Amino acid sequence: MENFPTVLAICRTAMRSPSATLTRNIGKLRDALGSQGHEDQAEALSVVLAGKRATDALAPSRVVLARATVERMTRSVHAPVDKESGAPLASIIFPGDAEQGLEPILEADLGMAIEALVSEWQSAGMLLDAGIRPPLNLLLYGAPGTGKTALAKVIAAQMKLPLVTARLDGLISSFLGTTARNIANLFEFANRYECILLLDEFDAVAKIRDDPHELGEIKRVVNTLLQCLDERRERGFTIAITNHEHLLDAAIWRRFDSRVAIPRPGAGSRRRMVARFLNGVAVEDVDIDFLAWLTDGRSGAEIETLCSSIKRYLVMNGTGRKSLLEALKVNLLLSADHSDSPRQDMFAEDFEGLVRKLSNDEEIRFTQESLARLFNTTQSTISRWIRK
């Protein structure tokens, strides 16, 4: 039969709301094709008739990506609200909004993996047509401040889709009874529009699970969440983020096709971050190398905070060679907790010890000349310190 693929697509779409007449007519068509010797076409129609499950897997129109079932989100669309408090259950960022922010700096292989995932998502419609179900959800986990939320925003920008961000701790209302309804409403909203659903602070559900007074209710919340995630898996893109992946329910964890750990930045990434965050102030390569070395174990957000404080100091106190070291000292004195940053601690002690450490460090390999530059002294002083 000529144009059979088009006819098949129409049948599949129509079968999303099947009626007796429709089924009868598709049945007739199948029998006619069968008797004319088009066995495989008759077979394809049988699959369509065989029921919802089979058609779900076959029909691209079930998925987000089908324009027919999903509406485009405009700025006049508002997120659903909590019925008790009236607070919106989500915030929406549209492509091109200023909030979208810069692309986070990631380790090279991780950046590549994310790129691959985004291009799969971009081709999701095509993959579905070919009978391949692409993973439509992603779980990002790792320490706070490593750029997970920033990454979700960038993915949405690359996909040119609005980002519907719900913080689960916001969804869990003080009236616990309404939490399951809030979750269901939010997913229903996201499923209706072309968008990426971002579930930030995703572990919030897990945290309340331990409250013995609320056991029945929590079970209901977790079940609703599981059900919503399952349903959405076939329909739209979801990114969930947690800083406490070990708190997540095993069943929830399994719902995600891609689970990606976002680590604290390595030496190369820290260098790029420092260069980005100090952009606009006169610092030298040696300063950037040193700051990247010093911030080992720090998250991107912490490096950004440190750099902002340095920037402020330099703007107010001039950018002479001495100022950078002073700026660092001031920052150290003003920020309380460096317990997990041994290198920054070392900086608080004497410079001579630090110079010795730097001159021996495999990772950084500073020459005596750059050390002299960094510590604003002569090479002979540096070499005396090292020999001590």
Ligand SMILES: Nc1ncnc2c1ncn2[C@@H]1O[C@H](COP(=O)(O)OP(=O)(O)O)[C@@H](O)[C@H]1O
């Ligand atoms: N890998 C990174 N590259 C560049 N900037 C980063 C990175 N990680 C964190 N930042 C900075 O810190 C800010 C907060 O990071 P965020 O995405 O909220 O972290 P998380 O969601 O992992 O807690 C970001 O907006 C960005 O300015």
Ligand SMILES: [Mg+2]
């Ligand atoms: Mg975050």
